[in-house]
Amino acid sequence: xxxxxxxxxxxxxxxxxxxxxxxxxxxxxxxxxxxxxxxxxxxxxxxxxxxxxxxxxxxxxxxxxxxxxxxxxxxxxxxxxxxxxxxxxxxxxxxxxxxxxxxxxxxxxxxxxxxxxxxxxxxxxxxxxxxxxxxxxxxxxxxxxxxxxxxxxxxxxxxxxxxxxxxxxxxxxxxxxxxxxxxxxxxxxxxxxxxxxxxxxxxxxxxxxxxxxxxxxxxxxxxxxxxxxxxxxxxxxxxxxxxxxxxxxxxxxxxxxxxxxxxxxxxxxxxxxxxxxxxxxxxxxxxxxxxxxxxxxxxxxxxxxxxxxxxxxxxxxxxxxxxxxxxxxxxxxxxxxxxxxxxxxxxxxxxxxxxxxxxxxxxxxxxxxxxxxxxxxxxxxxxxxxxxx
Amino acid sequence: xxxxxxxxxxxxxxxxxxxxxxxxxxxxxxxxxxxxxxxxxxxxxxxxxxxxxxxxxxxxxxxxxxxxxxxxxxxxxxxxxxxxxxxxxxxxxxxxxxxxxxxxxxxxxxxxxxxxxxxxxxxxxxxxxxxxxxxxxxxxxxxxxxxxxxxxxxxxxxxxxxxxxxxxxxxxxxxxxxxxxxxxxxxxxxxxxxxxxxxxxxxxxxxxxxxxxxxxxxxxxxxxxxxxxxxxxxxxxxxxxxxxxxxxxxxxxxxxxxxxxxxxxxxxxxxxxxxxxxxxxxxxxxxxxxxxxxxxxxxxxxxxxxxxxxxxxxxxxxxxxxxxxxxxxxxxxxxxxxxxxxxxxxxxxxxxxxxxxxxxxxxxxxxxxxxxxxxxxxxxxxxxxxxxxxxx
Numbered sequence: 001x002x003x004x005x006x007x008x009x010x011x012x013x014x015x016x017x018x019x020x021x022x023x024x025x026x027x028x029x030x031x032x033x034x035x036x037x038x039x040x041x042x043x044x045x046x047x048x049x050x051x052x053x054x055x056x057x058x059x060x061x062x063x064x065x066x067x068x069x070x071x072x073x074x075x076x077x078x079x080x081x082x083x084x085x086x087x088x089x090x091x092x093x094x095x096x097x098x099x100x101x102x103x104x105x106x107x108x109x110x111x112x113x114x115x116x117x118x119x120x121x122x123x124x125x126x127x128x129x130x131x132x133x134x135x136x137x138x139x140x141x142x143x144x145x146x147x148x149x150x151x152x153x154x155x156x157x158x159x160x161x162x163x164x165x166x167x168x169x170x171x172x173x174x175x176x177x178x179x180x181x182x183x184x185x186x187x188x189x190x191x192x193x194x195x196x197x198x199x200x201x202x203x204x205x206x207x208x209x210x211x212x213x214x215x216x217x218x219x220x221x222x223x224x225x226x227x228x229x230x231x232x233x234x235x236x237x238x239x240x241x242x243x244x245x246x247x248x249x250x251x252x253x254x255x256x257x258x259x260x261x262x263x264x265x266x267x268x269x270x271x272x273x274x275x276x277x278x279x280x281x282x283x284x285x286x287x288x289x290x291x292x293x294x295x296x297x298x299x300x301x302x303x304x305x306x307x308x309x310x311x312x313x314x315x316x317x318x319x320x321x322x323x324x325x326x327x328x329x330x331x332x333x334x335x336x337x338x339x340x341x342x343x344x345x346x347x348x349x350x351x352x353x354x355x356x357x358x359x360x361x362x363x364x365x366x367x368x369x370x371x372x373x374x375x376x377x378x379x380x381x382x383x384x385x386x387x388x389x
Numbered sequence: 390x391x392x393x394x395x396x397x398x399x400x401x402x403x404x405x406x407x408x409x410x411x412x413x414x415x416x417x418x419x420x421x422x423x424x425x426x427x428x429x430x431x432x433x434x435x436x437x438x439x440x441x442x443x444x445x446x447x448x449x450x451x452x453x454x455x456x457x458x459x460x461x462x463x464x465x466x467x468x469x470x471x472x473x474x475x476x477x478x479x480x481x482x483x484x485x486x487x488x489x490x491x492x493x494x495x496x497x498x499x500x501x502x503x504x505x506x507x508x509x510x511x512x513x514x515x516x517x518x519x520x521x522x523x524x525x526x527x528x529x530x531x532x533x534x535x536x537x538x539x540x541x542x543x544x545x546x547x548x549x550x551x552x553x554x555x556x557x558x559x560x561x562x563x564x565x566x567x568x569x570x571x572x573x574x575x576x577x578x579x580x581x582x583x584x585x586x587x588x589x590x591x592x593x594x595x596x597x598x599x600x601x602x603x604x605x606x607x608x609x610x611x612x613x614x615x616x617x618x619x620x621x622x623x624x625x626x627x628x629x630x631x632x633x634x635x636x637x638x639x640x641x642x643x644x645x646x647x648x649x650x651x652x653x654x655x656x657x658x659x660x661x662x663x664x665x666x667x668x669x670x671x672x673x674x675x676x677x678x679x680x681x682x683x684x685x686x687x688x689x690x691x692x693x694x695x696x697x698x699x700x701x702x703x704x705x706x707x708x709x710x711x712x713x714x715x716x717x718x719x720x721x722x723x724x725x726x727x728x729x730x731x732x733x734x735x736x737x738x739x740x741x742x743x744x745x746x747x748x749x750x751x752x753x754x755x756x757x758x759x760x761x762x763x764x765x766x767x768x769x770x771x772x773x774x775x776x777x778x779x780x781x
Contacts, residue, residue: 049496049611051489065488316493342591344504346512347668353479353710354512358491369416370483389493 028149031061031070031087035124043090061151065389067091071150072125077212080132081176082143087125088154093318095157097121097187098180098264098292101128104153107141113361114138117180117266117292118157119213121187129179129212155313155386158320161292163188166262169197170252172243172275174204174232174267180292181266182213189223197262200226202243202251204271206233248278257283266292310380315360315388317341323380332364332387333375343375350377361386393670400730401672407726408675408707415711415719423712424484430472430694438464445637446624458637463695465645468498469560470652470697475713477507482710499645500560500609505567508591515709517587519663519681525587527659530555530562530571531579533754534659538585540757543578548751557643559650564605568593616642648695655743656702658683658735659750676732678706684720685737693717696740703734 034043047055047062055063061070069086076082095101100117120127132143146152161180163169169188173181181201188196201220205211208231221227228240228251235242243251254261263284265275272291279289309323314336321339323330333355336343346354350367355375359368362385366378373387393401441460444453472490475481477497481490488494497503509525517523521537528534532551533544543550555562565571569589576582594600616638625631663677682702687693693700694714701716704723711719727734737743756764 045607045611048494051494051496065491065494344508344512344591346516347674349668349671349674351671351674351709352511352515353482354507354516356479356482356492356710358482358485369419371485372479372482389488389491 028070028072028087032072032124034062035087035090040090040092047090061089064089065091066153067155068151068153071146071148071152074146074148075127077129078209080210081129081212082132083119083127083129084142084146085122085125085127086152086154093157095121095126096162097183098161098163099157099159100161100180100292101126101154101156102158103128103142104155105138105142105146107137112138113155115158117159118183119179120183129176131176155315157318158313159292161264161266161290163197164262164290166260166288167197168200168254168260169262169264170200170202170255171264172202172267173265174271175206175210177267177271177292178203178205178212181264182217184264185220185225189220189225193224198226199224200228200252200254202228202230202240204230204232204243204267207231208234208237243274243278245274245278245281248275249282255279255282255284257285259284259288261288263289264292265289310362310383310385312336312380313384313386314341314343314357315386316357317343329379331366331376332373332378332380332385335380336375345376348376350374357387358389359385360388393673398670401670401676403672404675404726404730404732405670405672407729408723409671411719411722411726412708412711415708415715418715419483419712423481423714424487426712426714427472427476427481427490428487430467434464434467434472437461437467442620442634445634446620446627446629454633454637458641461637462641462644465498465641466648466695469645469649470699471694471713473497473499474649474653474697474699477503478511479710480712496611497608498612499649500612501563502567502593502604502608505564505593505604508593509567509589511709513587513590515706516668517663517665518678518706519658519661520665520667521662522585523587523665525566525589526654526657528586529566529654531575532751534750535662535754536758537662538754539579539581541579541581544755547755548748551751552748556647556650559646560642561609561646564608568601568605570601612642649697651744652696652699652740655740655747656683656685656699657681675707679703679727679732679734682706683735683737683743685740685743687740690717700740 038046043062051063061068067088069088069092071084072087073085074082075085095118097118100115102113102115104111104113106112116128116130118126119129130139130142132139159180161184163184171181171185181203185199185201188199199220201217203211203214203217205214208214211229211231214229217227217229228238230238230240230242232242240251241247249255255263263279265272267275272293276289279286309325309328311320311322312332312335313320317336319339319341321335323335327335327338330338333343333345333348337345344354346352348355353374356372357375359371359373362380363382364373364378364385365381367374367376368378375387437460441457441462441464444457444460448454448457473495476490476495477492479492481487482492484490492507493503495503497506514524514526519527521527521535528538530551531541531543532547533540565574569592572583572586572588575586594604617635620638621631621635624634658681661680663681664673667674667677682705684703685700687696687700698713698716699705701713701720704711704716704720705713707723708719724734726732737746753761
């Protein structure tokens, strides 16, 4: 994937020492070579079979059971937004454009987890784009402290906001919601014109100085993408009028009741609700609508209530399952099996221990021992439950 | 399903209660001792490996060959049986300090795919022990150990076939069993196909033959590359004998295979067959596990380690994911519970007796009942002895 030249002047915060720079210059190509040359699959075979104290100490990036990524580059998108290129180790499973990752970051001795959409994909690495919010503890910490060469822990890729195979798609995004949509369209444009759907993109920002990826989106026009960029607070600056209930049908004449278009929607709540109302007014079939929600971090919304409708992350299977009301009384094993996960299972009575997984985050009730959860006898009881090896 | 009588139900409930209480007590004690045990054992195994490989590489003459091979053998046995088999049961999953000994992270120093093993051994054999057409280990490969299983001409040769051909390379054959490849063989060659043999309730790699082959190759290559290529090559390149290292490693590999399979197999009774519904009543399930397994007397704790604590097979089958070194500690209490409820707690006087008894069963069921009758008629003096022999 073509990538524009990085910003000419390095961002203010980035001041690596000469030694750090040297290490990075030496080690980074080696890691890239190991991942590109050997491939993550062979690396996993090699590392898992040679795991010992010596290998773990000498190259903890590869000889580990955790999914880790190294920061390869930083790029400032605008005054408050920065992108980071991350090179994940062999535990990474190649994502589909539009998915997100969950990044763990240590701030003041406490580990925080945040979800970030993948904004760009390459063969071996990916980019995330982070907006520093005024009150955002983690986003500001990432901007200031996450430097080239740093290693971060992550989980993922997750999410179902991926291309569904339609012949034509309409992408509506606003603000930070541009990130997954940018990756989605960018990945589709990698395909040959014959295999590519017709694409219509509407991107909305508040002001031109808040915008991201605009120059690169403008280049999409050359490949036949229909593009509208609008600025809600400076409408005159944009190439397109700002979307509202009245002009929706003029801007998107393709989205009618009989439309076969896929609609991909991501943006702030108000924007999403406005689009939803407009789509309903057009009687657009909502099963063709894909929405990516930016939810508040799970660690901050926590419920003690039993039988909570949790989001259960089966990390080794790269699947996250959102429980529905009818799943409330199902064991974690039943939940996983019903969603098609090939979980190991034996007696289903908590005797044989075949279904055991380790609890990495969240809370469960039922049969547990330390952090070990007997899936066949345990139930989720926090908003988010993360299970792994 | 036959409904249980209320008095039986009460007995099973009491049995369940007793064994569950012992389980809770034992699991409550898990801690640093277990971490120390498994990490210490790994160190011991590595020390044996270093000394053994050093002697084979740099030594000359038969003494260093024998001593070196013995040390490597001890390393391989500890890794295969006590560490590998038990870690894959999830006996050390409870300790976040040692992720390398978690059942899914662990990589076996044996040519066996870990997931295949866990699914066949933990999920099926340990759950449906001795249940006809449900326990895949009861009829491992082509084995026939009871009269209910349809007889084929292959069974006539099962004793020499296993002892001379399968057992020395058994570790390389486990994948075929665990991946369900034996099913295909039996379907092709046995008149009644897989009748009586346990079907697998899982499919590895979605049954894709290419991906299964890849898994199989990878699990074997890590051992072949190390034992038969890397170490002989290193010895050869440094002016020592590559042949000596190769032969020692080959011998050790064969002995490890025999040791592992004989130990795991002979500590099971093949009869009585258990009922399919055992799992519906936990108390009954506990009894079925005790009836299906037999301990054997160990001369000391060190031998128990080399046998992977399978000399305490009863305790292992009752609590498969309890760290194995705790089995000897709980054995007296298990025996007390068995005495209280009048359950037979079987224990052979030794490993060799176990092997002898197991081979006798194999020999008996190599033949159909009619064949056995004819053979017994032909051997009149032995009739009484064979008839009175307990089927183990």
